[in-house]
Amino acid sequence: MIILKPCKEEVEKYLIKWNTLENYVLQEKSLDKLFFDIIPENNEIEDVLIKCSTLNDFYSTNIFSIFPVAKKIYNLNIDERLKKGDLTLVNDITYVEELNKHFYSFATKYCSHHNPHVYPIYDSYVDKILRYFRKEDNFCKFKNDDLKNYLKFNEILQSFIEFYNLKEYNIKQIDKYLWQLGKKYFKKKY
Secondary structure: OOOOOOOHHHHHHHHHHHOOOHHHHHHHHHHHHHHHHHOOOOOOHHHHHHHHHHHHHHOOOOOOOHHHHHHHHHHOOOHHHHHHOOOHHHHHHHEEHHHOEEOHHHHHHHHHOOOOOOOOOOOHHHHHHHHHHHHHHOOOOOOHHHHHOHHHHHHHHHHHHHHOOOOOOOHHHHHHHHHHHHHHHOOOOO
Protein backbone atom coordinates (compact mmCIF):
# COMPACT_ATOMS: atom_id res chain seq x y z
CA MET A 1 0.00 0.00 0.00
CA ILE A 2 1.34 3.40 -0.98
CA ILE A 3 -0.32 6.60 0.19
CA LEU A 4 0.51 9.80 -1.64
CA LYS A 5 2.71 12.14 0.38
CA PRO A 6 0.94 14.93 2.25
CA CYS A 7 1.07 18.14 0.25
CA LYS A 8 -1.16 21.08 -0.58
CA GLU A 9 -2.73 19.29 -3.56
CA GLU A 10 -3.59 16.22 -1.50
CA VAL A 11 -5.08 18.25 1.36
CA GLU A 12 -7.13 20.31 -1.09
CA LYS A 13 -8.39 17.16 -2.79
CA TYR A 14 -9.63 15.75 0.51
CA LEU A 15 -11.14 19.04 1.67
CA ILE A 16 -13.14 19.23 -1.57
CA LYS A 17 -14.18 15.61 -1.09
CA TRP A 18 -15.26 16.37 2.50
CA ASN A 19 -17.77 18.92 1.21
CA THR A 20 -19.47 16.19 -0.86
CA LEU A 21 -20.09 13.99 2.20
CA GLU A 22 -23.56 15.28 3.07
CA ASN A 23 -24.00 13.31 6.29
CA TYR A 24 -20.66 14.45 7.75
CA VAL A 25 -21.08 18.05 6.60
CA LEU A 26 -24.56 18.27 8.13
CA GLN A 27 -23.48 16.56 11.34
CA GLU A 28 -20.61 19.04 11.72
CA LYS A 29 -22.93 21.98 11.02
CA SER A 30 -25.37 20.62 13.61
CA LEU A 31 -22.58 20.25 16.17
CA ASP A 32 -21.34 23.77 15.41
CA LYS A 33 -24.86 25.10 15.96
CA LEU A 34 -25.17 23.19 19.23
CA PHE A 35 -21.70 24.05 20.60
CA PHE A 36 -21.39 27.63 19.36
CA ASP A 37 -24.94 28.98 19.15
CA ILE A 38 -27.34 27.02 21.34
CA ILE A 39 -25.14 25.80 24.23
CA PRO A 40 -21.68 27.39 24.09
CA GLU A 41 -20.96 26.98 27.81
CA ASN A 42 -20.70 24.04 30.18
CA ASN A 43 -22.10 25.49 33.40
CA GLU A 44 -25.26 23.36 33.59
CA ILE A 45 -25.16 19.58 33.76
CA GLU A 46 -28.15 19.28 31.40
CA ASP A 47 -26.30 21.26 28.73
CA VAL A 48 -23.18 19.14 29.04
CA LEU A 49 -25.29 15.99 28.90
CA ILE A 50 -26.98 17.10 25.66
CA LYS A 51 -23.61 17.86 24.07
CA CYS A 52 -22.04 14.60 25.26
CA SER A 53 -25.01 12.56 24.05
CA THR A 54 -24.99 14.20 20.65
CA LEU A 55 -21.23 13.73 20.18
CA ASN A 56 -21.49 10.14 21.36
CA ASP A 57 -24.18 9.48 18.77
CA PHE A 58 -22.71 11.37 15.80
CA TYR A 59 -19.21 9.99 16.29
CA SER A 60 -20.32 6.49 17.35
CA THR A 61 -17.95 6.60 20.32
CA ASN A 62 -19.84 3.76 22.02
CA ILE A 63 -19.99 5.26 25.48
CA PHE A 64 -22.82 3.22 26.94
CA SER A 65 -23.25 5.26 30.09
CA ILE A 66 -22.89 8.90 29.07
CA PHE A 67 -24.07 10.57 32.29
CA PRO A 68 -20.86 9.90 34.30
CA VAL A 69 -18.84 11.37 31.42
CA ALA A 70 -21.03 14.49 31.32
CA LYS A 71 -20.84 14.80 35.11
CA LYS A 72 -17.03 14.59 35.00
CA ILE A 73 -16.87 17.35 32.37
CA TYR A 74 -19.36 19.52 34.24
CA ASN A 75 -17.46 19.14 37.53
CA LEU A 76 -14.19 20.23 35.90
CA ASN A 77 -15.55 23.73 35.23
CA ILE A 78 -13.92 23.81 31.80
CA ASP A 79 -15.09 26.97 30.02
CA GLU A 80 -12.10 29.20 30.85
CA ARG A 81 -9.64 26.46 30.01
CA LEU A 82 -11.36 25.84 26.67
CA LYS A 83 -11.21 29.52 25.76
CA LYS A 84 -7.51 29.69 26.68
CA GLY A 85 -6.78 26.55 24.66
CA ASP A 86 -5.42 24.64 27.65
CA LEU A 87 -4.38 21.36 26.03
CA THR A 88 -3.99 19.63 29.42
CA LEU A 89 -7.78 19.71 29.68
CA VAL A 90 -8.12 16.73 27.32
CA ASN A 91 -6.11 14.44 29.59
CA ASP A 92 -8.11 15.75 32.58
CA ILE A 93 -11.40 14.80 30.91
CA THR A 94 -10.20 11.44 29.55
CA TYR A 95 -10.42 9.20 32.61
CA VAL A 96 -13.85 8.75 34.18
CA GLU A 97 -13.29 7.18 37.57
CA GLU A 98 -16.94 6.20 38.08
CA LEU A 99 -16.73 3.98 34.98
CA ASN A 100 -13.04 3.10 35.43
CA LYS A 101 -12.51 3.87 31.75
CA HIS A 102 -10.54 6.19 29.52
CA PHE A 103 -12.41 8.13 26.83
CA TYR A 104 -9.46 9.84 25.18
CA SER A 105 -10.86 10.14 21.66
CA PHE A 106 -14.16 11.44 23.01
CA ALA A 107 -12.36 14.02 25.18
CA THR A 108 -10.48 15.34 22.13
CA LYS A 109 -13.75 15.63 20.21
CA TYR A 110 -15.50 17.42 23.08
CA CYS A 111 -12.74 20.01 23.37
CA SER A 112 -12.35 20.36 19.62
CA HIS A 113 -16.00 21.18 19.17
CA HIS A 114 -15.59 24.10 21.55
CA ASN A 115 -12.34 25.38 20.06
CA PRO A 116 -11.66 23.59 16.74
CA HIS A 117 -8.58 25.56 15.70
CA VAL A 118 -6.71 24.71 18.89
CA TYR A 119 -7.79 21.17 19.81
CA PRO A 120 -7.02 18.48 17.21
CA ILE A 121 -9.15 15.33 17.23
CA TYR A 122 -7.54 11.99 17.93
CA ASP A 123 -9.07 8.82 16.55
CA SER A 124 -7.84 5.49 15.28
CA TYR A 125 -7.68 6.66 11.65
CA VAL A 126 -5.51 9.66 12.49
CA ASP A 127 -3.35 7.40 14.66
CA LYS A 128 -2.77 4.94 11.81
CA ILE A 129 -1.96 7.69 9.29
CA LEU A 130 0.56 9.36 11.60
CA ARG A 131 2.23 6.00 12.23
CA TYR A 132 2.29 5.28 8.50
CA PHE A 133 4.03 8.54 7.62
CA ARG A 134 6.44 8.17 10.56
CA LYS A 135 7.51 4.86 9.00
CA GLU A 136 7.59 6.22 5.44
CA ASP A 137 9.25 9.61 5.96
CA ASN A 138 10.36 9.70 9.60
CA PHE A 139 8.67 13.10 9.94
CA CYS A 140 8.90 12.80 13.74
CA LYS A 141 10.28 10.37 16.28
CA PHE A 142 7.56 9.12 18.62
CA LYS A 143 6.36 5.98 20.33
CA ASN A 144 2.91 4.69 19.49
CA ASP A 145 1.74 5.43 23.04
CA ASP A 146 2.75 9.08 22.62
CA LEU A 147 -0.32 9.52 20.43
CA LYS A 148 -2.47 8.82 23.51
CA ASN A 149 -0.88 11.67 25.46
CA TYR A 150 -2.59 14.80 24.22
CA LEU A 151 0.34 17.20 24.63
CA LYS A 152 2.61 14.79 22.74
CA PHE A 153 -0.10 14.09 20.16
CA ASN A 154 -0.41 17.81 19.50
CA GLU A 155 3.38 18.13 19.14
CA ILE A 156 3.43 15.18 16.71
CA LEU A 157 0.66 16.76 14.67
CA GLN A 158 2.51 20.10 14.62
CA SER A 159 5.64 18.26 13.43
CA PHE A 160 3.57 16.63 10.69
CA ILE A 161 2.26 20.04 9.56
CA GLU A 162 5.76 21.53 9.64
CA PHE A 163 7.48 18.60 7.91
CA TYR A 164 5.02 18.51 5.01
CA ASN A 165 4.75 22.30 4.80
CA LEU A 166 1.01 22.44 5.51
CA LYS A 167 1.10 25.54 7.73
CA GLU A 168 -1.55 27.32 5.66
CA TYR A 169 -4.17 24.84 6.94
CA ASN A 170 -5.84 25.05 10.32
CA ILE A 171 -6.13 22.11 12.70
CA LYS A 172 -9.72 21.38 11.67
CA GLN A 173 -8.74 21.17 7.99
CA ILE A 174 -5.80 18.89 8.78
CA ASP A 175 -8.15 16.74 10.85
CA LYS A 176 -10.59 16.38 7.94
CA TYR A 177 -7.71 15.42 5.65
CA LEU A 178 -6.11 12.88 8.00
CA TRP A 179 -9.42 11.31 9.00
CA GLN A 180 -10.52 10.74 5.40
CA LEU A 181 -7.10 9.41 4.47
CA GLY A 182 -7.16 7.00 7.40
CA LYS A 183 -10.70 5.90 6.63
CA LYS A 184 -9.75 5.22 3.01
CA TYR A 185 -6.59 3.23 3.67
CA PHE A 186 -7.23 1.70 7.09
CA LYS A 187 -10.94 0.89 6.86
CA LYS A 188 -12.18 -1.05 9.88
CA LYS A 189 -13.28 -4.60 9.24
CA TYR A 190 -16.45 -5.57 11.04
